[in-house]
Amino acid sequence: MSADAHAVHHTVTGIDNRKFGMWVLIGSECFLFGALILNYLVNRDRGLVGPKATDIFNIDITTLSTFDLLMSSVAMVLALHACQHREIKKFRFWTAMVILGGIIFLGFQYFEFHHFIHAGLGLTTNVFGSSFYLLTGCHGTHVFFGVLWLTSMLVTSFIRGKEWFPSVQLEVAGLYWHFVDVVWILIFTVVYLFVYL
Amino acid sequence: MAKCLPNTGVISWITTVDHKRIGIMYAVSAFFFLLCGGIEALLMRTQLAIPNNTLVTAGTFNSLVTMHGTTMIFLFVMPLSAAFFNFLTPLMIGAPDVAFPRMNALSYWIFLFGGLLLNFSFVVRLAPDGGWFNYANLTGKAFSPSHAIDFWVFGVQILGLASLIAAINFLVTILNMRCKGMTLLKMPIFIWTTLVTQVLLILALPVITVALVMMTFDRTFGTGFFDPAGGGQVIMWQHFFWIFGHPEVYILILPAMGIVSEILPTFSRKPLFGYTVMVYSSCAIGFLGFAVWAHHMFTTGLGPWAQALFSAATMLIAVPTGVKIFNWISTLWGGQIRFTTAMLFAMSFIAMFTFGGLSGVMHSSPPIDSQHQDTYFVVAHFHYVLYGGAVMALFGGIFYWFPKVFGYYLHEGMGKAQFWLYMLGFNLTFFPMHFLGMQGMPRRVFTYAGDQGWNLWNLVATSGSYVTALGGVMFVVNIVYTMATKKKKAPADCWDGRTLEWSLASPPPEYNFAVDPEVKNLDDWWHQKYTHDGRRLTPRYQPDVDPATKHLPHPSFWPIILAAGLEIVAIGFFFDEVGHYISVAGLVVTLLATYGWIFEEA
Numbered sequence: 001m002s003a004d005a006h007a008v009h010h011t012v013t014g015i016d017n018r019k020f021g022m023w024v025l026i027g028s029e030c031f032l033f034g035a036l037i038l039n040y041l042v043n044r045d046r047g048l049v050g051p052k053a054t055d056i057f058n059i060d061i062t063t064l065s066t067f068d069l070l071m072s073s074v075a076m077v078l079a080l081h082a083c084q085h086r087e088i089k090k091f092r093f094w095t096a097m098v099i100l101g102g103i104i105f106l107g108f109q110y111f112e113f114h115h116f117i118h119a120g121l122g123l124t125t126n127v128f129g130s131s132f133y134l135l136t137g138c139h140g141t142h143v144f145f146g147v148l149w150l151t152s153m154l155v156t157s158f159i160r161g162k163e164w165f166p167s168v169q170l171e172v173a174g175l176y177w178h179f180v181d182v183v184w185i186l187i188f189t190v191v192y193l194f195v196y197l
Numbered sequence: 198m199a200k201c202l203p204n205t206g207v208i209s210w211i212t213t214v215d216h217k218r219i220g221i222m223y224a225v226s227a228f229f230f231l232l233c234g235g236i237e238a239l240l241m242r243t244q245l246a247i248p249n250n251t252l253v254t255a256g257t258f259n260s261l262v263t264m265h266g267t268t269m270i271f272l273f274v275m276p277l278s279a280a281f282f283n284f285l286t287p288l289m290i291g292a293p294d295v296a297f298p299r300m301n302a303l304s305y306w307i308f309l310f311g312g313l314l315l316n317f318s319f320v321v322r323l324a325p326d327g328g329w330f331n332y333a334n335l336t337g338k339a340f341s342p343s344h345a346i347d348f349w350v351f352g353v354q355i356l357g358l359a360s361l362i363a364a365i366n367f368l369v370t371i372l373n374m375r376c377k378g379m380t381l382l383k384m385p386i387f388i389w390t391t392l393v394t395q396v397l398l399i400l401a402l403p404v405i406t407v408a409l410v411m412m413t414f415d416r417t418f419g420t421g422f423f424d425p426a427g428g429g430q431v432i433m434w435q436h437f438f439w440i441f442g443h444p445e446v447y448i449l450i451l452p453a454m455g456i457v458s459e460i461l462p463t464f465s466r467k468p469l470f471g472y473t474v475m476v477y478s479s480c481a482i483g484f485l486g487f488a489v490w491a492h493h494m495f496t497t498g499l500g501p502w503a504q505a506l507f508s509a510a511t512m513l514i515a516v517p518t519g520v521k522i523f524n525w526i527s528t529l530w531g532g533q534i535r536f537t538t539a540m541l542f543a544m545s546f547i548a549m550f551t552f553g554g555l556s557g558v559m560h561s562s563p564p565i566d567s568q569h570q571d572t573y574f575v576v577a578h579f580h581y582v583l584y585g586g587a588v589m590a591l592f593g594g595i596f597y598w599f600p601k602v603f604g605y606y607l608h609e610g611m612g613k614a615q616f617w618l619y620m621l622g623f624n625l626t627f628f629p630m631h632f633l634g635m636q637g638m639p640r641r642v643f644t645y646a647g648d649q650g651w652n653l654w655n656l657v658a659t660s661g662s663y664v665t666a667l668g669g670v671m672f673v674v675n676i677v678y679t680m681a682t683k684k685k686k687a688p689a690d691c692w693d694g695r696t697l698e699w700s701l702a703s704p705p706p707e708y709n710f711a712v713d714p715e716v717k718n719l720d721d722w723w724h725q726k727y728t729h730d731g732r733r734l735t736p737r738y739q740p741d742v743d744p745a746t747k748h749l750p751h752p753s754f755w756p757i758i759l760a761a762g763l764e765i766v767a768i769g770f771f772f773d774e775v776g777h778y779i780s781v782a783g784l785v786v787t788l789l790a791t792y793g794w795i796f797e798e799a
Contacts (some may be wrong), residue, residue: 011373018298024399028361032403035437039407039422046428095535123420127428134411138528152792 003169022172026179033183036138038133044191047126053195056119058112065108066188069143073181074102076174083170095154095170099178101134102147109140132191139187142180149173199480201735212752215299215707220284221602223276224595229467230272230629231318235669237265239662241316243625247660248647258643259326261343264319266329267349271356271451274583277450277591279308282367282391287387287703288698294510296369297368298750299794300362308359314764315352318345325349327639330442331412333423333434334709338416338562338596344771347416351767354409356548357402358763359442363776364398367391377715382476384721385696386469389476390455393483394448397572400487417770424547434499440616447486451479453590455519460597461544462527465532468720471524478512478517478524485514495563496570504563511561515554520550537692545620549585549680556631562698571641587621592672600687602610603680604703605626611675618668625661661769689738695720708747711740720767755794 011017079094113133115151121129150173155166210218241261244252253261282704283301288292295301298620318324323345327336336346371392373383384392412434414420421427423434462469469475491499499507525547532538556578560566569575602605638651645651679685690699697714700703700722718724725736764785769780 005392013373015368017373021365022375024365024368028365028399030405031400035404035407035440039433041429042433043422046430047609048428079476095242100389123414123418127421128540130414130422134414144602152795 004124016168018172019167020154022175026175029179033138033186035188036135040135040191045128049130050129051119051121052088052124053128056116056121057192057195058115061108061112062188062192065105066184067094067186068101068108069105069181072098072105072158073178075101076177080167080174083165084167086165091165092157095150098148098153099150099174101142102150105143107142107149109136110115135187135191139180139183142183144163146173146177148178209752212754212755214294214302214750214752214756216283216287216295216298216301217602217705219301220280222305223280223283223308226275226312227277227280230268230276230316232313232360234265234268234273235666236637237261237268239250240267241665242659242662244643245645245655245679247656249646249670251642253643255643256692257627258327259641260324262641263325263328264316267315267325267353269583270329270445272315273351273687274361274449274591276308278394278449279363280782281452281456281594281598282363283597285387285698286367286391287374287709288701289388289696290371290379291710291716292370292374292695293709294750295366296374297366299756300366302756303754303759304359304363304366306757307355307362307763310760311352311355311359314355314767318348323348330438334425334431336422336641341777348618350409350412350416351770354406355763355767357406357409360398361402361777362394363565364402368395368399370392371395375497375712380475381714381718383719386458386472386475390451390458390479393479394451395568396465397448397451397483397553398487401441401448403630405441406438408434408441409601413770428725435494439493440487442493443490444486446711451482454479456594456597457525457543457546457590459696460539460593461528461655463597463692464537464543465529466538466693467528467532468695469524469691470527474520475524479519482514484631485517489514492561492566495566508561508563512558515558515561518554522547522554535594538607538609538616539593539597541613541616542589542596544746545616546586546590546593549581549589549623553581557582569634571639572634573630573638573640577627577630577634580630584627585623586627592619600691601705604687605679605683606691607679607768608675609669611678615668615671615675618664618671622661622664622666622668625664626658627661629657631643633658681761695723697722700736704745706741708742708749711742716742751798753794753797755790755797759787759790759794762790772774
């Protein structure tokens with residue numbers, strides 16, 4: 001996140017290279033999650049043993065964790081806004097809120113996995129379980145890296161002091177965070193809501 | 198730390214973030230791996246020279262087939278293309294470097310470590326033997342219990358990561374760092390094919406990543422994605438693999454098409470015929486490349502609808518390819534042709550690639566394809582496309598840009614000798630394979646009975662492979678001779694070229710352009726040299742300036758450390774008891790390197 005020499009470079013599109021790079025990465029990630037979601041759709045009814053989706057999903061709790069993750073995106077917007085307007089306290093507070101939202105979501109996911117395993121659905125029980133854990137686990141890993149990233153920025157903010165406003169870097173992190181949220185909306189729809197179709 | 202690093206010596210190469218040096222390292226590594234893949238090919242051909250040969254065992258032959266394919270694709274053609282992307286992209290678009298110089302070094306080191314991991318399998322006598330497409334369920338734990346397949350899975354996973362990082366870098370570089378005046382349709386055609394290649398990489402690689410993760414889970418953690426016993430499906434691997442695998446063949450051929458499209462106009466002294474159509478054709482090929490993967494699977498029972506659809510899409514993709522071939526021929530038409538070595542390679546590309554393309558279109562018809570499936574006819578087809586096509590073009594590119602890179606011309610006589618040895622050897626090896634395939638000889642068999650009528654053509658094919666090897670030796674001699682004697686010094690614009698890199702000294706200075714270039718036309722350098730009616734103008738070559746006045750990105754140790762960390766993570770999967778400790782240690786190294794990287798002044 002150091003002051004990159006390329007930031008001062010004039011770019012053809014006018015978009016900072018790092019931001020552009022993140023957009024391209026997001027394009028790639030669409031195909032990553034696309035493949036995982038397709039794999040889940042193919043396999044969700046193919047489990048021969050063990051519980052099925054309808055047996056174990058708890059829509060109330062997942063709705064709650066979805067709400068939490070969406071709110072963290074709102075916090076992300078506010079953190080970036082504060083950073084761009086050089087308001088150090090708000091910038092730190094809202095960044096901390098994003099991190100908290102991410103951690104709460106990961107807590108929900110831990111609880112959910114724990115619950116499913118106790119209900120008899122392990123990683124290797126059947127292909128439905130394997131595809132489910134692979135998809136949601138991959139998403140959880142993305143949330144974890146987002147939390148790590150934003151925590152690093154928050155800590156750096158305390159090291160660098162009150163005059164450090166990394167707007168571009170935070171915007172890049174924000175793009176990532178929003179994308180991970182959007183993917184969750186898709187996963188929530190396809191994995192948790194399609195069960196009721 | 199980074200600032201006091203030296204400018205020459207081993208350390209300077211390990212820490213370099215200069216796109217030109219990274220390009221050279223890519224090329225050197227690619228040729229090292231070409232040697233590996235070439236020896237594998239010679240061993241296979243020697244084994245098949247006569248029926249019932251016992252030079253290698255069936256098991257070894259399986260490993261040779263697998264490693265030859267994997268090496269030539271992932272460790273030779275892709276990195277050699279990457280060498281061209283690296284060296285040429287910033288020079289052709291008038292940029293000081295790529296968008297992310299340290300990430301560029303990172304992708305090189307990840308690639309190198311991945312390639313070494315893959316080939317380390319020979320040292321421990323566990324070379325992968327599942328074919329270059331590693332079909333499930335042959336590659337499941339039940340049928341391949343050793344770590345051999347894991348070498349393939351982790352090797353390709355690591356190589357994929359390297360390509361993805363590089364692809365993001367080049368896409369951003371091309372779209373964001375062009376010099377003043379260079380609109381999209383004023384970019385050199387090589388930059389266009391590079392751009393399309395990066396898009397294909399960015400969208401195709403994640404699919405193989407997912408498939409490889411699934412295979413890792415199947416093999417390491419006991420899931421059953423590809424195991425019918427638990428509800429999984431073998432065919433899923435094939436779909437995932439070819440959704441990646443077919444764009445992959447365009448990833449291999451598009452850069453070669455770009456190189457040829459640069460060489461032909463220079464040595465015909467004519468602009469590329471139908472530049473805009475070439476651009477659109479490249480885009481069309483890239484787009485359709487994602488819609489034809491199932492033509493690799495016609496014999497798996499897809500059903501008539503899927504077969505009809507994929508058959509039609511495959512025939513359709515021949516259209517933009519055909520357009521390109523006619524454009525290349527039209528470029529030559531009426532030109533003042535100079536038959537340099539580079540030109541010979543480029544012209545042979547047109548012929549050989551057309552051969553391979555024609556046999557390819559034959560396979561778009563499912564009834565014909567089911568006759569050819571898994572025979573030597575298919576081997577002949579894709580070698581005409583990838584060897585007669587991609588590799589010949591890449592060698593043309595080497596002869597064309599070598600003076601730019603090192604400042605000396607390669608020896609033309611030896612180059613032409615190599616070219617003719619390659620042409621003769623290549624056609625002797627692969628043309629008879631059409632006959633062998635039609636006669637029903639299956640691929641990947643380690644030997645055959647003497648009464649099948651296959652003896653003659655197999656012997657011819659093997660003799661051809663030795664002629665090719667001789668051509669390879671000629672190339673090495675040429676490089677060594679040129680660099681040892683340094684006889685023929687190349688001026689800046691040594692071929693009377695058309696694109697911006699020829700306005701720079703040979704070799705170009707570390708900072709690339711002393712004065713930021715500004716272009717007004719397609720082939721701007723040409724228009725700076727000649728008026729429309731052919732009168733000579735005095736072009737402005739880039740001046741030399743003191744490098745100290747130019748801001749250059751600092752060299753860095755972090756890329757190689759980060760790449761090593763990722764490699765250690767993968768290595769952990771090969772040990773049963775302590776494996777996860779090794780992987781976690783690798784993660785820690787990766788994480789520390791990431792933080793070191795972030796807080797280092799670029």
